[in-house]
Amino acid sequence: xxxxxxxxxxxxxxxxxxxxxxxxxxxxxxxxxxxxxxxxxxxxxxxxxxxxxxxxxxxxxxxxxxxxxxxxxxxxxxxxxxxxxxxxxxxxxxxxxxxxxxxxxxxxxxxxxxxxxxxxxxxxxxxxxxxxxxxxxxxxxxxxxx
Numbered sequence: 001x002x003x004x005x006x007x008x009x010x011x012x013x014x015x016x017x018x019x020x021x022x023x024x025x026x027x028x029x030x031x032x033x034x035x036x037x038x039x040x041x042x043x044x045x046x047x048x049x050x051x052x053x054x055x056x057x058x059x060x061x062x063x064x065x066x067x068x069x070x071x072x073x074x075x076x077x078x079x080x081x082x083x084x085x086x087x088x089x090x091x092x093x094x095x096x097x098x099x100x101x102x103x104x105x106x107x108x109x110x111x112x113x114x115x116x117x118x119x120x121x122x123x124x125x126x127x128x129x130x131x132x133x134x135x136x137x138x139x140x141x142x143x144x145x146x
Contacts, residue, residue: 005028082097
C-alpha cells in the first residue's frame with residue numbers, strides 16, 4: 001500500500017455535487033492498493049498512520065498523533081498513487097490492485113483505523129471532488145514497500 005497523508009484543518013468530499021464526507025482537524029489520507037497487498041498491510045498501515053506524530057504540541061513541536069488530538073481521517077481510495085511514471089510520459093497502473101481486490105482492503109483499512117479515530121470515507125471508484133484546508137502544509141508519503 002502507498003498512502004499520501006495531508007495534515008488538514010478540514011476537508012470535504014463530494015460526488016456529483018452531493019456532500020458525502022466532511023472532517024474537521026485531522027488527516028486527509030489517499031490510499032493506493034497494490035496487487036500483492038493483503039490484510040497484513042492493512043494492520044500495519046492503520047496503526048502507523050493513526051499514531052504518526054505530525055501534530056504540534058503546546059511547544060509547537062510535532063509530537064502528537066491524530067488520535068492524540070481527537071482528530072478525524074478522511075480516507076480516499078486513489079489507484080493513481082500506484083502509478084509508475086518511470087517510462088515515457090503516460091503513467092502505467094499495472095501494479096495497482098484490481099477493484100475486486102482493492103475495495104475490500106480499502107474497507108478493511110477504514111475499519112481498522114476506526115478503532116483509533118473517527119474515519120469518514122470517499123466513494124470507491126467514483127469521480128470525487130475533494131477540498132482540503134492544508135495545515136502547514138504537512139504532507140507525507142508512507143508505503144509498506146519501504
